[in-house]
Amino acid sequence: MSTTRRRVLVTGLGTVNPLGGDAPTTWSALLDGTSGAAPLTEEWAESAAVRFACRAAREPGPELGTALSRRTDRSTQFALLAAREAWRDAGGPEPDARRLGVVLASGLGGVTSLLEQHDTLNRSGPRRVSPHTVPMFMPNGPAAQVALELGARAGVHASASACASGAESIGHAVEMIRSGRADVVVAGGAEAPIHPVLFAAFANMRALSKRNDAHETASRPYDRDRDGFVMGEGAGVLVLESAEHAAARGAEGYCEVAGVGMTSDAHHIAQPEPEGRDVARAIRAALRDADAAPADVSHVNAHATSTPAGDLVELAALRAEFGPAAERLAISATKSMTGHLLGATGAVESVATVLALRDRLAPPTINIENLDPRVDLDIVRAKPRELPLGATVALNNSFGFGGHNISLAFRAV
Numbered sequence: 001m002s003t004t005r006r007r008v009l010v011t012g013l014g015t016v017n018p019l020g021g022d023a024p025t026t027w028s029a030l031l032d033g034t035s036g037a038a039p040l041t042e043e044w045a046e047s048a049a050v051r052f053a054c055r056a057a058r059e060p061g062p063e064l065g066t067a068l069s070r071r072t073d074r075s076t077q078f079a080l081l082a083a084r085e086a087w088r089d090a091g092g093p094e095p096d097a098r099r100l101g102v103v104l105a106s107g108l109g110g111v112t113s114l115l116e117q118h119d120t121l122n123r124s125g126p127r128r129v130s131p132h133t134v135p136m137f138m139p140n141g142p143a144a145q146v147a148l149e150l151g152a153r154a155g156v157h158a159s160a161s162a163c164a165s166g167a168e169s170i171g172h173a174v175e176m177i178r179s180g181r182a183d184v185v186v187a188g189g190a191e192a193p194i195h196p197v198l199f200a201a202f203a204n205m206r207a208l209s210k211r212n213d214a215h216e217t218a219s220r221p222y223d224r225d226r227d228g229f230v231m232g233e234g235a236g237v238l239v240l241e242s243a244e245h246a247a248a249r250g251a252e253g254y255c256e257v258a259g260v261g262m263t264s265d266a267h268h269i270a271q272p273e274p275e276g277r278d279v280a281r282a283i284r285a286a287l288r289d290a291d292a293a294p295a296d297v298s299h300v301n302a303h304a305t306s307t308p309a310g311d312l313v314e315l316a317a318l319r320a321e322f323g324p325a326a327e328r329l330a331i332s333a334t335k336s337m338t339g340h341l342l343g344a345t346g347a348v349e350s351v352a353t354v355l356a357l358r359d360r361l362a363p364p365t366i367n368i369e370n371l372d373p374r375v376d377l378d379i380v381r382a383k384p385r386e387l388p389l390g391a392t393v394a395l396n397n398s399f400g401f402g403g404h405n406i407s408l409a410f411r412a413v
Contacts (some may be wrong), residue, residue, distance in 0.1 A: 008177045009246050009413065012090025012239030014082040014188075015351050018232050018338050021058025022085055026348075027355045029337070030363040031384050035216040036338055037230050044196040047202040052215035053194050054232035055341030071132040072145060072176030074192035078235035078344070079142035080149065082184055083112050087150065090239040091251060093184045101154035101182040102147040103173040104237070105165035105189040107343025107400065109139035112195040142190045142235070154182040160343075162271035162400030163303075165189050166236060167346025167408055171260040173240050183245040188347035190235035199231065209306065217296045218260035219340075219368035222375050229305040232339030236347030238354070254354045258393065258411040259290025265403030272310055272399060277318030279405050283321045283395065286407035289394060294325040297409075298391030299362045301353045303399050304333035305340050314397060316379050323361065330362040330387060337366055345397035350408060353396040357412045360387040379392030 013023040018036025020026035029036075029133055036054040046049045060077035061069045069077060083104070093100075114137035117129050140158035147156040155176065159168040166189025170253045173187035195212050202208045209228040211218035219230040246253055261282040267273040287294070300318065304311050311333075319326045341348055344411075356362055362385040371379070387394075399405050 006178050007243040008174045008257045009241050009243050010255055010257060010354050011236050011241045011246055011253045012094065013254065013351050013354060014085030014089060014237040015235065015348050016056050016058050016078045016081045017234035017341065017348050018054035018057055023091070023351055030352055031361065033364045033366045034337055036232065036365065037215040037218060039215060044059055048196065048199055050199055050208045050210055051212045052218065054230055055194065056234045059344045071136065073113040073136045073141055073167050075106050075110060076142040078192060079104055079146055079190035079237065082188065082237040083146045083233040086186065086237040086239045093239065093249065095184045095245065097151045097153045099154055099183040099216055099384040100150060100152040101156065101173065101176050101185040102143050102150070103157045103159065103169040103176065103185055103187045104143035104146055105159040105343050106139055106142055106191055107160065107162045107165045107168040108191060108193055110137035110141050112192055113137050115195055122123050126409055127312060134144060134155040146186060150186065152186070161404040162402055163340070163345055164398045164400035164404035165343035165344050165346065167350065167396060167406040168262065168397035168404065170238060170257065170347065170350055170408060171262060171406060174257050174260050177240060177242050183242050185240045186237060186239055188235060188237035189344040191342045191344040192233045193231060193342055194233055202231065207307065216357045216409045217353070217367045219306045219336045220304045221336050221365055222372055223368045224288045224370040224372045226306045226308060226311070228307055229335065230339040232341040234341050234348060235344050236351045238347065238350060256411045256413050257408065259286040259292065259409030261289065263284030263405045265405065267403055270401050272313040274313060276291045276313040276320065279314060279317035279399065280321045282405040282407040283317060285353040286395065286409040290411060291411040292393045292409060293321040296391055296393045297395060298330060298387045299394040300329050300331045301349045301356070302331050302333050303397045305335055310376055315375060318377060326377055329378060330380050331377055332363045333365040334363055346396065346406060348392050350396050353394050353410055357394050357410055360389070361385065362387055
C-alpha cells in the first residue's frame with residue numbers, strides 16, 4: 001500500500017431498514033436478535049405464493065411531506081432519510097460543494113413506481129400518468145435527489161450491480177476520495193422492491209422462502225432447511241471523508257475503509273460460481289488493498305441470503321482464502337434479521353460492520369435450528385460475540401445477480 005495514498009474514514013452512518021429507522025435502533029435490534037419479518041397486509045398478497053416480507057420500520061412520508069413524496073420513488077425516500085441521518089451524524093462536514101460527491105445505488109431503481117404508473121395508464125389513460133414518472137424510476141434517482149439536497153458537485157453516480165450495488169457504491173466512493181476527485185462522498189444504497197410483480201417473479205424462480213406460516217424464522221442462513229431469502233426494503237448510507245479533511249475539522253471517524261475488492265464470476269446470470277473462486281479473489285483483493293493479512297481479520301458480515309447454494313459458496317471462498325485462519329473468523333449473517341434488501345443490503349450491512357468494529361461485537365445469526373452439516377466455519381449464533389482486541393479488520397461481502405462480487409475491508413482507528 002502506498003504511503004501517500006489518501007486514507008478514507010467513515011464519519012457518518014444512517015439507515016432505514018426493517019429493524020429500525022436509524023442506526024442506533026438498528027444496531028440494538030441486531031444485537032438482540034430481532035426478526036424484521038411480518039405478514040404483508042396488501043390485498044394482492046392474499047393470493048400470492050409468498051405473503052410476508054421485511055417492511056421498513058419507519059415510513060418516510062410523514063417526514064418528507066406530501067409534495068416530495070408524490071414526486072419520488074419509495075427507494076429515493078429511504079435514501080433521503082438515511083442520508084440526512086448520516087450527514088447529521090458526521091457533524092455536517094460542509095466541504096466545498098465542488099469537493100462533495102454522491103455514489104448511491106439501487107439494484108432495481110424505481111421499478112415499483114413505473115409499474116404503478118403502468119397500472120394508471122391502463123386504468124385511466126395517458127393523461128393520468130404522473131409527469132414525475134421518469135425521474136421516479138430512473139436508477140440514479142436516489143443519488144440525484146440526495147445530491148440535490150446536499151448540493152454535491154464533485155460527481156453523482158449510481159452503481160447498478162443487483163444485490164452488490166450498495167457495497168459497490170462504497171467502493172467507488174473510496175476511489176473518488178483516493179484519486180483526489182472529492183474530499184467527502186455520501187455513499188450507499190436504497191431499495192423498495194415490495195410489489196406483486198417482483199414477488200411473483202422472485203417466487204417463480206424459487207429464490208424466496210415460502211414459509212408463510214413461520215415468517216419470523218423464514219430467513220435462516222446456514223440452516224439445513226433454508227429455502228430462500230426474505231424480501232426487505234430500506235436504505236443504508238455512509239459519509240466517507242478523507243482523513244485530512246476529517247482531521248481539519250476535528251472529526252475522528254468510526255473507522256477506515258481500508259480495502260476494496262471487486263471481481264466477477266462470468267458464470268451464470270443468477271447462480272454463483274460453485275467453487276467461489278472469484279469470491280475468494282475479491283476477498284484477496286480487499287485484503288491486499290488494505291495491506292492486511294488474514295490474521296488481522298476478526299469478523300465477517302457475510303452476504304449469506306439463506307439460499308441453498310449461495311451460503312456455502314461464500315464459506316468455501318473464505319476457507320480457500322484464509323486457510324486455517326478461517327476458523328478464527330466470527331461470521332454473522334444479519335439478513336437472518338433484516339431480510340434481503342437487494343441493492344441496499346451491502347450498505348446496510350456496512351453500517352452494521354462499522355458498528356461491530358466500534359463496539360467489538362459481532363451480531364448473531366438467528367433461526368439456525370439445524371446447522372447445515374456442510375458448514376465448517378464459526379457462525380455467530382444466539383447472542384453477540386466479543387471480538388478480540390488484536391484483530392482490527394472486519395469484512396463485509398456482497399454478491400449480486402450477474403456475477404458481481406464485492407468485499408470491503410474496514411479497519412479500526
